[in-house]
Amino acid sequence: MSTTTPAVTTKPTPAHAAKKGKPQLSEGARAERRLGFMLIAPAVIVMLAVAAYPIVYAVYLSLQRYNLALPQNKAFIGFANYAAVLSSQYWWQALWVTLIITVFSVAITLVLGMLLAMVLHRTLFGRGTVRTTSLIPYGIVTVAAAYSWQYAWTPSQGYLSAAFNNAAPLTNQVQAIIVIIIAEIWKTTPFMGLLLLAGLSLIPEDLQNAAKVDGATGWQRFVKITLPLMKPAILVALLFRTLDSFRIFDTIFILTAGNNGTGSVSILGYNNLFNALNLGIGSTISILIFICVAIIAVIYILGFGTAAPGSDIGKR
């Protein structure tokens, strides 16, 4: 621990501040800068040590032939690991499964989250109870929820399996993916609903009433007023949900362990490390997942424009 969380007052920042400071900076402003750098230093050091450095290290490992079972065979092999992963059907299948789960669960969660937000926003009776209860799926441990779904779909034991004629969906690729998507939707709809509710409550009531007076129907008001004004809230919620869904692991690990072609890219990476002990290939998969996430983030941020998270910090 001592290496990553140094005492606040030590360490490198003052020199850093002095070098960057412009000459005409007053003594007070310089002191403020120094204090600012000192206060952020511990957080920055921990984040760099645990997130940035390992990614760089993963790039290095991904260029090596390195299997823990055969450590003496370690050697630099350039991009051979990338060629191996990208030409493997396992990678492409895991990527497709992940993309399908992400697209369907995020799209359905958006619709259901919007409905939930409307119920929470408009309901006149028992709003507190509904809001409280709808937080339960958010609070429950993902693994615990996954066990609940698994047992519900176990033939001759589970209520859902019994309701569907003793079905065993977890043994079939398509059905298992549907079950995984349902579990994901159940868990994340409250989060989506709360974020959208925050956006919904910012829409002035007058605007809705004015449109109503002008004869707009409920649907017209939703499409012409609610949706455009909620665009920033929707984009933020979608970005976080998409990136979160793309790294899906816990639910699949418990429900199917990735069997029958239901593994996500995270499951593939995990199995490569802990079953095959192949650090080179495992790191290659890590880097490829990282690139996928970066691509998703860039697409969203281009879509955000000025509504990007972080740019609103100044307004608060």
Next chain:
Amino acid sequence: MAAITPQRRVGWLSANFVVIALALIPVLWLVSLSLKTPTAVLDPSFIPSQWTWGNYSGILTSSQFLRPLLNSIGIGLISTIVAVGLASMAAYAIARLQFPGKGVLIGMALLIAMFPLIALVTPLFTIERALGLFNTWPGLIIPYIAFGLPLGIYILSAFFREIPWELEKAAKVDGATPFQAFIRVIAPLAAPGMVTTAILVFLACWNDFILAISFTSTIASRTAPAAMEYFSGGSVFTVPTGPISAAAVVITIPIIIFVLFFQRRIVAGLTSGAVKG
């Protein structure tokens, strides 16, 4: 709003009912399974045909569950305290001080908040083994702090911006020392934001599964969600459905009570930063 017709009232009530039922059924199913005897588990009805507390007494007397539960609590608390402490310092700087690089810091925090954890598992696994951190408490605490920090910095800087800092000056004018001004005036105003952040960071640590199964190998440091995988049934041929359900209820119920109790804070925190906990 316009007059409330009876149909509207029924409509909203049924919408409320659907939301509550959908949220509760999977949880009640776990509770039901945890109270079923091993033979009753084989019956798909919601109401147990034979009741037992045996699953609970079983796991609560077994070190295979108690030790991981202790690990979860200890690792979660330490990570939360350190992460909120470091995040508060950084968020104070972002909210109150002028210095270059703020945008970079926020961007970096967002990037880490969105990180695919699996991308870090392979390199961190190698690093932790080399440093002797594998299968130790610090081996989980350090990554948990790092992933709690972005959330903390984001939420706390939003909270700290809204504190009326002039009050601090006013207190000093009235004769308070800087320390008194901080403790009496600023700390009480900052406390709600810090409590909210602490709750969300703790929930994230408590919930984690991927790092917990990757960086532990024995109950010395394995956390409760990771330990459930290793439960065994009465014999090799029985699936330990009852004990796993009981364990799921034990690790879930306190969190649900906690969430319900702090729901306003949690909603405020989630929506202020718009960051997933």
